[in-house]
Amino acid sequence: MNHNQPVYTDNDPQSELVTLNLGPTHPATHGVFQNVIQLDGERIVSGVSTIGYIHRAFEKIAEHRPFYQITPLTDRLNYCSSPINNMGWHMTVEKLLNIKMPKRVDYLRVIVMELSRIADHIICNTIIAQDTGATTTFLYLFQFREHIYEIFEEICGARLTTNIGRIGGFERDFNEIAFAKINKFLKTFPVALKEFESLLDRNRIFIDRTSGVAAVSAEMALDYGWTGPLLRSAGVDYDVRVSEPYSSYEDFDFQVPVGTSGDIYDRYLVRNAEMWESVSIIEQALEKLKHEPAGVFHADVPEFYLPAKEEVYNNMEALIYHFKIVMGEIDAPKAEVYHAVEGGNGELGFYLINDGGRTPYRLHFRRPSFINYQMFAPMSVGMMLSDAIINMSSMNIIAGELDA
Amino acid sequence: MAEVTNNEILDALSAKFGAKITGVNEPYGLLTFETTKDVIIDVLRFLKESDTNFNFLTDITAVHYPEKKHGIAVVYHLHSMVKKVRVRVKVFIDEHHPTIPTATVLWNAANWMERETYDFFGVKFEGHPDLRRILNMDELGVHPMLKQYPLEDPNRVDKKDEYFGR
Numbered sequence: 001m002n003h004n005q006p007v008y009t010d011n012d013p014q015s016e017l018v019t020l021n022l023g024p025t026h027p028a029t030h031g032v033f034q035n036v037i038q039l040d041g042e043r044i045v046s047g048v049s050t051i052g053y054i055h056r057a058f059e060k061i062a063e064h065r066p067f068y069q070i071t072p073l074t075d076r077l078n079y080c081s082s083p084i085n086n087m088g089w090h091m092t093v094e095k096l097l098n099i100k101m102p103k104r105v106d107y108l109r110v111i112v113m114e115l116s117r118i119a120d121h122i123i124c125n126t127i128i129a130q131d132t133g134a135t136t137t138f139l140y141l142f143q144f145r146e147h148i149y150e151i152f153e154e155i156c157g158a159r160l161t162t163n164i165g166r167i168g169g170f171e172r173d174f175n176e177i178a179f180a181k182i183n184k185f186l187k188t189f190p191v192a193l194k195e196f197e198s199l200l201d202r203n204r205i206f207i208d209r210t211s212g213v214a215a216v217s218a219e220m221a222l223d224y225g226w227t228g229p230l231l232r233s234a235g236v237d238y239d240v241r242v243s244e245p246y247s248s249y250e251d252f253d254f255q256v257p258v259g260t261s262g263d264i265y266d267r268y269l270v271r272n273a274e275m276w277e278s279v280s281i282i283e284q285a286l287e288k289l290k291h292e293p294a295g296v297f298h299a300d301v302p303e304f305y306l307p308a309k310e311e312v313y314n315n316m317e318a319l320i321y322h323f324k325i326v327m328g329e330i331d332a333p334k335a336e337v338y339h340a341v342e343g344g345n346g347e348l349g350f351y352l353i354n355d356g357g358r359t360p361y362r363l364h365f366r367r368p369s370f371i372n373y374q375m376f377a378p379m380s381v382g383m384m385l386s387d388a389i390i391n392m393s394s395m396n397i398i399a400g401e402l403d404a
Numbered sequence: 405m406a407e408v409t410n411n412e413i414l415d416a417l418s419a420k421f422g423a424k425i426t427g428v429n430e431p432y433g434l435l436t437f438e439t440t441k442d443v444i445i446d447v448l449r450f451l452k453e454s455d456t457n458f459n460f461l462t463d464i465t466a467v468h469y470p471e472k473k474h475g476i477a478v479v480y481h482l483h484s485m486v487k488k489v490r491v492r493v494k495v496f497i498d499e500h501h502p503t504i505p506t507a508t509v510l511w512n513a514a515n516w517m518e519r520e521t522y523d524f525f526g527v528k529f530e531g532h533p534d535l536r537r538i539l540n541m542d543e544l545g546v547h548p549m550l551k552q553y554p555l556e557d558p559n560r561v562d563k564k565d566e567y568f569g570r
Contacts, residue, residue, distance in 0.1 A: 225513025
């Protein structure tokens with residue numbers, strides 16, 4: 001509760017309004033954030049968002065960590081698609097250092113990032129369905145997030161907070177089991193996604209609950225700084241992967257799905273369509289990998305790429321580089337760089353200022369959830385409470401990304 | 405839509421604002437320049453509404469340089485989605501009187517970005533509709549991203565920086 005704001009109470013005997021504390025730990029918010037809303041019957045009269053419940057001062061911590069130690073911090077932003085954050089950060093540093101990745105590394109990264117995007121969209125879309133009352137679809141599709149996490153586990157050993165990859169590539173090559181699991185996923189997931197769509201796309205109850213609800217015009221979405229599926233559902237075809245391709249996205253052939261009205265149904269459709277595109281991108285990437293030299297999983301930049309432990313113990317140069325990287329003594333240009341990637345929720349930007357010290361002078365995360373969420377309270381005014389709940393689900397607000 | 409180069413943007417800006425545009429730089433292809441706080445809103449409005457078409461406010465943040473005379477840089481990242489070009493605008497302000505006009509008159513997106521910047525750097529955005537802390541608690545009393553505030557309690561005896569290479 002904020003002390004500078006008027007505290008809404010229902011003590012006034014004349015008042016017909018009811019104050020409701022939605023959150024910080026409310027099952028319907030799917031995350032730790034609070035909205036104090038005033039209700040006239042079931043209609044929202046006003047709302048105040050309070051955030052910051054899990055603020056962990058990442059930007060301050062990042063000023064005290066060498067580059068490679070910042071990757072685990074990025075895990076904990078949008079923890080539903082951590083690999084995108086990890087690789088966004090790696091690519092930011094690589095941009096600063098002017099390192100170019102071999103194509104095979106780019107394609108491996110694309111595979112991992114698109115798997116994360118699918119995991120992120122699975123969460124959002126199944127939660128929309130769940131909040132409109134369709135538990136079946138939630139349970140049915142959610143198992144595929146588990147399969148994606150199994151793939152991550154095979155690649156990097158971790159599931160949720162992945163810390164995947166290194167500055168300069170991956171820590172190890174994908175093994176056979178990882179490829180087998182990816183191939184299996186590509187066979188089974190489309191079947192389930194098709195079934196998921198057939199359960200909801202033309203479902204009368206689902207459409208009644210979502211169509212026309214919380215519609216947002218393109219102008220308003222841009223004015224409020226929306227990016228990602230939310231902006232695209234309002235009809236703006238902005239996708240960082242296309243407008244400023246990174247990690248060789250320009251080699252891939254994919255569509256940018258857009259909606260028309262920006263309502264919850266459109267957001268659902270856009271996310272579903274993006275999952276299909278992601279599946280296609282992964283298939284293309286696997287095909288392209290066949291034409292790349294096997295076994296290349298990092299760039300040849302020994303001064304920036306953390307060497308394998310075996311090398312460190314047996315090779316003098318590797319030991320020196322290891323020491324320098326761990327102590328943050330790499331020779332990075334004194335410069336500032338902004339790099340953006342298309343995260344699960346929109347443009348995830350890293351603004352890095354390096355002054356030649358062991359740690360960044362300043363690192364700022366442009367977090368899409370934070371910027372997308374500020375429209376929630378103003379747009380809820382006049383909405384039914386139950387519509388506001390699914391509106392919140394469809395914005396896919398991840399508390400870690402919201403609060404940094 | 406025709407592409408626009410950094411030089412064209414810069415020429416248009418210089419023609420309008422002349423000597424108010426300084427410190428021009430192009431790190432990694434991203435046009436960066438400095439301006440002053442009395443014209444910042446005019447500069448942003450010009451970028452947004454003229455042919456350069458910077459319709460999207462990507463980010464507002466700040467950087468603290470304790471050794472400089474004007475120690476806080478407020479940094480704006482704008483993006484022209486139509487012309488696929490970005491620009492970075494910096495305004496250096498006095499860290500003892502950190503005030504700057506608000507950009508919420510141009511973009512609603514600026515609201516929380518400015519609240520965050522106020523919360524962490526104490527920059528007061530004049531005319532902001534609701535300038536309160538956003539992520540930290542109201543009782544915090546300091547603006548923690550300023551460089552004079554250490555990451556950890558300096559009085560701790562069990563953790564010495566020298567052991568951690570810091």
